[in-house]
Amino acid sequence: MDQSISQARILIVDDEPANLKVMREVLASNYRLSFAKSGPLALQLIENDPPNLILLDVMMPDMNGFEVCKILKTNPTTAHIPVIFVTALTQEQDESEGFSLGAVDYITKPISPAIVKARVKTHLSLVQAEQLKQAHVDLVERLGRAAEYKDTDTGEHIARMSQYSKVLALALGMNEQHAELLRQAAPMHDVGKIGIPDSILLKPGKLTPDEFAHMKEHAAIGAKILANSPSPLLQLAHVLAIEHHEKWDGTGYPNGLKGEEISIEGRIVAIADVFDALTSKRPYKEPWSIEQTIEHMQHQAGKHFDPHLVELFIGQIDAVLAIKKAHQERD
Helix, strand or coil: CCHHHHCCEEEEECCCHHHHHHHHHHHCCCCEEEEECCHHHHHHHHHHCCCCEEEEECCCCCCCHHHHHHHHHCCCCCCCCCEEEEECCCCHHHHHHHHHHCCCEEEECCCCHHHHHHHHHHHHHHHHHHHHHHHHHHHHHHHHHHHHHHCCCCHHHHHHHHHHHHHHHHHHCCCHHHHHHHHHHHHHCCHHHHHCCHHHHCCCCCCCHHHHHHHCHHHHHHHHHHCCCCCHHHHHHHHHHHHCCCCCCCCCCCCCCCHHHCCHHHHHHHHHHHHHHHCCCECCECCCCHHHHHHHHHHHECCCECHHHHHHHHHCHHHHHHHHHHCCCCC
């Protein structure tokens, strides 16, 4: 058994001591166990030290398992803890109620030790997979933020433009899963700026032709940093790093891609990134008004930007401005 799974702590909730004893015999050799003989005691234990998994009896006096589960799932700090009901109830409507409250599984009494072990292991493995996924996403976002320390952009810019990207993706009809993947990957689009000298990156005035040529290398640098990963998240981040300065009319860089040669994700991020840059204050410029920015983007539709995406983006301006308000600059 995976060591991280074997170190997991399971809370077993049942008002019958004999049932707690049986569960101890089945699980004690593989997991750290805690026990509660009532719903209120279980909630107290969970608040003080949240477990990795809960095995929860349904039929208990004072507060039944359904009530306990409902409280857990409406609390953001405990909603993520998987709950498996252990019950003698076999009616379909009972199972339906449990699943509707957020339970992940049912185990019927009298229990089968083999089934209990298998279900517990399966759901702890799913928890571990989700934790690894979240750690992966968190690491990608933090790497994206690392580029901020080399630039005048801020963490709020990263948060805003990534969320704008998701709004536009959903408006286009992209499914929720891929739109969320785009939101997670978008913070990495400028990671290549790590490789650009401060004298160029932080220059307040206009860049010379040589300096601008050097600046443009950040797209290729970012692509090299993110290349050849088996992760779908990093694969998409690689695309965004290399394509976010490409233009619809083919005058962008680094590869002069034109029209639909640019990925849809690259076209989306280009709009989100430019909109936020123009409407934000920087040491070298004052923010443009929303009206000025929209007018500019409409003028650049078919030149810099995919014209259809510009139209969709403007149609989502209320959602975009709500995000902008929620992520005001704090520095």
